[in-house]
Amino acid sequence: MMVEGSPHLGDLMKRTLLTLAGVVAATASYAVVLPTAAHAAFNFIPFGAAGTVGIPTMHQVFRANLFGATPVAISQIAFAPGVDGAFNLGQVTIRLGYTNAIPGVASTAGGLVTPTEGGGGNNVGAMSTFYSNASTAFNFTGNSSSNFQMAFVGTPFNFDPGLGNLLVEIVAPSLANTTLTVSRSAGSAEASRAYSGTRFLNGESPTTATRMDFTYTAVPEPGTMAAIGLGVAALLRRRRK
Numbered sequence: 001m002m003v004e005g006s007p008h009l010g011d012l013m014k015r016t017l018l019t020l021a022g023v024v025a026a027t028a029s030y031a032v033v034l035p036t037a038a039h040a041a042f043n044f045i046p047f048g049a050a051g052t053v054g055i056p057t058m059h060q061v062f063r064a065n066l067f068g069a070t071p072v073a074i075s076q077i078a079f080a081p082g083v084d085g086a087f088n089l090g091q092v093t094i095r096l097g098y099t100n101a102i103p104g105v106a107s108t109a110g111g112l113v114t115p116t117e118g119g120g121g122n123n124v125g126a127m128s129t130f131y132s133n134a135s136t137a138f139n140f141t142g143n144s145s146s147n148f149q150m151a152f153v154g155t156p157f158n159f160d161p162g163l164g165n166l167l168v169e170i171v172a173p174s175l176a177n178t179t180l181t182v183s184r185s186a187g188s189a190e191a192s193r194a195y196s197g198t199r200f201l202n203g204e205s206p207t208t209a210t211r212m213d214f215t216y217t218a219v220p221e222p223g224t225m226a227a228i229g230l231g232v233a234a235l236l237r238r239r240r241k
Contacts, residue, residue: 030072031215034062035190039145042082042181045195045210046172047089054197055117059124060168060210061103062191064161067216071160076215077130077168078148081140082181089136090174095119096157097127098164104189107204112194114202119171123194125164130154138180145183148213158219168212183211 046056074096101123105111115121131154140149159166187193191209196202 029075029215029217031213032066033148033211033213034066035185035188035209035211037185037188037190039080039183039211040185040208041183042145043184043208043210044181045184045193045198046170047182048180048199056172056195056197057115057117057119058168058170058193058195058198058210059099059112059115059121060170060191060193060212061099061101061112061123062166062168063103063189064163064165066190067159067161067166067214068218069161071158071219072216073156073158073219074130074154074214074216075156076151076153076213078151078213078215080145080148080183080211080213081138081143081150082183083179084140084143085179086139087137087180088174089138089172089180091132091134092136092152093119093129093169093171094131094152094154095127095169095171096130096159097167097169098125099123099167100125100164101167103165103192103209104187104206105192106206107194111192111206112204114194114196114204115169117197118173119169123167124169125167127167127169128155128157130157145211150182151213159216184208185211 046058077094099112101112102110107113113122115123131152138150143149185208187205187207187209192204192206193209194204
């Protein structure tokens with residue numbers, strides 16, 4: 001019979017606690033603003049789409065290794081608004097997925113091409129709906145290029161950098177919004193975008209990128225989760241004895 005204070009039980013508890021501590025550290029929340037280049041200007045795409053023809057749609061590609069080398073779960077995407085005031089964007093839909101498009105270059109060199117209005121097109125690999133809401137309202141005070149007040153908390157998306165670059169698709173079908181702007185930076189090898197159904201000409205923009213603040217956590221590897229399960233099960237068995 002195991003007695004309280006047994007070195008075997010103590011060792012088992014120590015190993016289990018260390019494993020759990022490792023998982024807690026691995027699932028800590030991180031945030032990164034991409035592209036990392038300094039703020040350049042405020043820009044409408046694809047928000048504030050009044051006066052356009054069609055459905056304002058933007059695709060933006062991010063280089064995979066900006067999120068590290070292992071899978072992460074993206075839980076929030078935020079933007080820095082360019083004006084104060086109250087806005088209702090209607091049904092904004094954000095989809096996340098993978099693309100083979102290369103950031104920072106023209107479509108002729110493997111970069112993004114003009115997306116299909118409403119979503120889809122040649123840029124798209126597997127996509128998942130991250131956020132969709134029939135009435136998305138925001139009220140901004142004290143906007144700045146570094147104040148990411150415009151936050152969308154969505155269904156977490158597990159992004160594996162080994163499967164391709166990250167593609168963010170934003171569709172804002174309401175044409176009644178006129179003034180909402182978001183921060184952008186100069187395009188680079190980190191990120192670039194393409195758009196359709198906007199107040200500007202449809203097309204690619206390898207020299208600009210909308211700034212996005214991603215919140216994400218590391219996804220524990222299957223082997224780590226298995227180790228936790230075995231450790232906890234063994235600990236419970238010992239405790240029962």
